Amino acid sequence: MKVTGDQALVKKINKSIILHMIRKHSPLSRARVSEMTGLNKATVSNLVAELCQQELVIEAGPGESSGGRKPLILHFNAMAGSVIGIELRVKQLTAVLCDLGGNVLGERDYTLNHHDLPYVLEEIHKIISELMASAPVTPYGIVGIGVGVPGMVDENGVVLFAPNLGWEMVNLRGMLESSFSVPVTIDNEANAGAQGELNFGAARDVRHLLYVSAGSGIGSGIIIGGELYKGARGYAGETGHMSIEADGRLCSCGSRGCWELYASEKTYDNADIDLPARTTPELVRYASQGQEDALRHFAKVGEYLGIGITNLINSFNPEVIVIGGALSEAEEWLGEPLRKVVAERTLPYHKQQLEITFSKLGSRGTVIGAGFSAVMHFLGNIRVTL
Structure with missing residues (x-):
């Protein structure tokens, strides 16, 4: 199958590459971003300017120079917004408020007495509402909620089967998005934990x-x-x-x-x-x-x-x-x-x-990984597979 993309798509992909390079490796100069991505300096400069305008990247400086004018240094703006990561366990509900860099800004922990869906949903609503109320003022506010659950989840955020909770066919993403009007990602708790360790842990x-x-x-x-x-x-x-x-x-x-x-x-x-x-x-x-x-x-x-x-x-x-x-x-x-x-x-x-x-990350791995999934959804982690 032939894969094609117009100029707008190419720009979007390049912008995503630059943003994630800065997110993972900052502080960086524009020249270093150009070297690491293989994109020419003019492209980097133009797209970095857009990212700065969007407040996802900030400039601080000057950096080191071997001669001539010192370059301005680029940093990922982790405080452009915040996310909530949640882990639903059999006897416990844990949630963290994180910035876009995975730094924990607040944490809540509830004991679950049973697994009836209305009761668990009520507890999830409480914990999300508390963390939302405590969130700092940022350019984008709360940009997403990520949830790790102990069971099988489909691509639409439906919990198909969670034997330890006694749940089947629970549209958890739909319920939470309807309540809080922000994007929600749902995944198996071990997948979320793997993302936490891969990006922030061991x-x-x-x-x-x-x-x-x-x-x-x-x-x-x-x-x-x-x-x-x-x-x-x-x-x-x-x-x-x-x-x-x-x-x-x-x-x-x-x-x-x-x-x-x-x-x-x-x-x-x-x-x-x-x-x-x-x-x-x-x-x-x-x-x-x-x-x-x-x-x-x-x-x-x-x-x-x-x-x-x-x-x-x-x-x-x-x-x-x-x-x-x-x-x-x-x-x-x-x-x-x-x-x-x-x-x-x-x-x-x-x-x-x-x-x-x-x-x-100890017992925080899953909640941080769940929050990271919400960050990636917000930032638009574009991948093209040929």
Whole structure:
């Protein structure tokens, strides 16, 4: 198929390239932008002038010069607007207000008592309204809302199936856009977490990444060739529901022996723990005090995490694996048993130059990634595929 574009499209693409180059690598001079993009200086100068007029880029200076007039330095204007990123968990609703550079300006955290849609929607409305009221005055105001949910989401922002919430066919994007009149992006929470780590966390600019979100369930965000992989219909990454025990426990998805039954916070309900602890922060506190039940439980969860991660390594051959979600806060006790299992079971060539790390964003990875998706929607991340 022949792909063509008129002059206006070419200009739009070039403008997007320049904006994202400045966003990722500023401070930069115009000359340096020209070198890095391959665009001629006149094109860069004209498009930068438009971006400055739109208040997406600001000039500060002067920069260093080897002779002659010192150049003005270009910066991405992160405070041109703000976004809200939300993570919907089984027992918790977390949201952040971020600028366009991913810097957290405000945060809210609610406990969810049940999963009835009207109740959860009411809580989401509350948390969004609070953050909107606290947002600083910016040229563009609140430019978008991004939401990460523990389930399968289609390209229209419909939650097709979220077994841990008991949801099917919920048009979450439509409901929120109707209420707040700003663009809303909805994605699987692990995909959002992968975007957070790729752009702001432990895997910046990695080409082949697996992000494993371990919390109330398990999901994976898969980055292949620097792009988020969603599969043929957009549902890739439901790794928490791969079977690791052939005749294992019955899962809410309808299958048996699913990974998340053995390596997520679901284990707390069935664990042999002689403690009044049923959340990760509580168990972390007991583990930090040397309590044997907590230490033994985290060691077992770490082993099961290692089993599933081994399967993913042998399947995808990534450069980096990042473990995020609520259980990333237990790195001190999960890390060693996890890495031991991977070392013993992974194919030898797959282990070469492989890095396994825990999220540098902690439990914030998904909310920051969800906010980033809203930023990209606002900035118009144009891509042309031939």
